[in-house]
Amino acid sequence: MSRPTGRVLTLLELLQSGGTRTIAELADRIGVDGRTVRRYVDQLIDLDVPVEAVRGRYGGYRLARGYRLPPLMLNDDEALAVLLGLIAGQRTGLAADTASETAAAKIRRVLPERLARRLDTVQQSLAFTKPSGESATPDTGTLLTIADAVRHRRPVAIRYTDRDGRRSDRTLHPYGIVSHSGRWYVTGVDPEIGENRTFRLDRINDARALPGSFEKPAGPDPAQRVLSGFATASYRHEVTLRIHGTVKQIRARLPAGVASVEESAPTAGEDLATERWHHVELRAERLDWLPAVLASLDRPFVIERPDELRDLVIALADRLTSYARQA
Template sequence: MPRPAARVLTLLDLLQSGGTRTVAELAERLGVDGRTVRRYVDQLIDLDVPVESVRGRYGGYRLGPGYRVPPLMFGDEEALAVLLGLVAGRRAGLTTVQRTANETAAAKIRRVLPRHLAGRLDALLESLSFTERAGEFASPDADVLLTLADAVRHRRPVAVRYTDREGRRSDRTLHPYGIVAHAGRWYVTGRDADRDEDRTLRLDRVADARVLPGSFAAPEGPDPAERVVTGFATAAYRYEVTLRVRATPEHIRAHLPTTVATLEEHEPGWQRVEIRAEHLDWLPPVLAALDRPFVIDGPPELRTLTRDFAARLATYADRPGRR
């Protein structure tokens, strides 16, 4: 591509990033003088690109409001960032499109990468490993996600159609506080106006969302992310575990995060820990990893499991080593 044409495209790329650009700034970025910048602007105007001239001390050029530039132009590093974002988002389940659409978008960008950059990207993807398995979670509907995001911003109630874990459908009026991405899924947390209680709903189970007239006051207390993780930690499970641990909250949190346990100071130096769990077999190894004095207040099954675990450890430690 001739260099003047390349500079005109670069000028368009700079203007579509938003805001007003001074002639001096554009001249420096393009490596030309101010007169040449004005000539490039005239060429864009000849192509029906609505470039506006802004007068005044901080004047310059900007694109007309509402103009949609047909092509999106990425630099090498920008294209690489987008591709890695698509790969990471697909692995974590944090995309709002189906798997095929995600892969199609990545393939389109991959095809136009320069050969040297495409080769480096392939080498990176081949050498990249993840500590967790790829997410296979259902994606939320993009229109539902955008509608709820707009309602959160403007504090507007929404009517949603929701399907719970038992497959029951219901129509609800929600005052949405915020949208949270957690552990590969999307959630909306807010006040269920019909039931007058705070709820956290999975977005992939919301089939429809419609903004309603009116508004609601911003909630006080925890932010949306804290509400979601606290809700998981306090949800109803088969076992309710109560412990007392002589350790700092920071030490306990390194092994029992907020999504698993709630903490409250019991007495100086001791923390009361409450956990709700479907199974108990994972807890004895965690208690051993804490390496701090603890008391199991309940349930009795956990005491039995912990004694059995300690006995197995003692048996392993007493085995003679091999020569």
């Protein structure tokens, strides 16, 4: 797409967003002078786009009331952004595979053939260094219902199935929706017990808004609430450590979704970047991955519990020592 044509389309998009736009504003947004803006407006009028001139102190240009753009007008950059967004959504679980494929097909059908071929080339050339892994896309109706409740701070009634297959009916004051590792979560407060709760959206079988409203309290944002919930969830093993270093060093290998870190208060003359002992807790179904993580920290640490982890670390150290001594 030539540069002047792209600028004319940008002008049309700005006018389509509504209201009256001054010549100075349009010139600044497009990167041209006022005379060029008038020339671009004349080109739109020649294409039967009803651009109206508004006189007066706050005058400028606007589109005639009721005018709407054709269903799809994308330049090269916009089309590429939409396509990559669909691919990324499919890979990360943000969108269902079928919905992503059908949306991409619809976009491709209405694009000029030249641009469609170029976008096909990009899609066929893309490769990912890491498998997308397991993803679980929520029901669209459930997602929209809960998103509306988050926005308007309305309670919702949900029917939930936990990982053991148990079903229950719950009420939730939803604070936000979070996508993490291919899954969607809603986090908020259960008003019946007064505790923060996080639920997987794909396990919600039904959701409906309830009368009333609630006030969202101050505190961590929804993403931090979800990650903190992961770190304190019930698992087979409860691990307690003391690690010497900075919080940044610890978080590099044990992020908030894995472990909770109780920061030690700095002594006189120390700042937050000073290395010192911190209390770390985490929960895990298995322990076999932890020795390698602790080794990669390359910081002094003490295992307070469980003894099984201490044995696994010693076994790893013995193996590494035997490997290093081999000729």
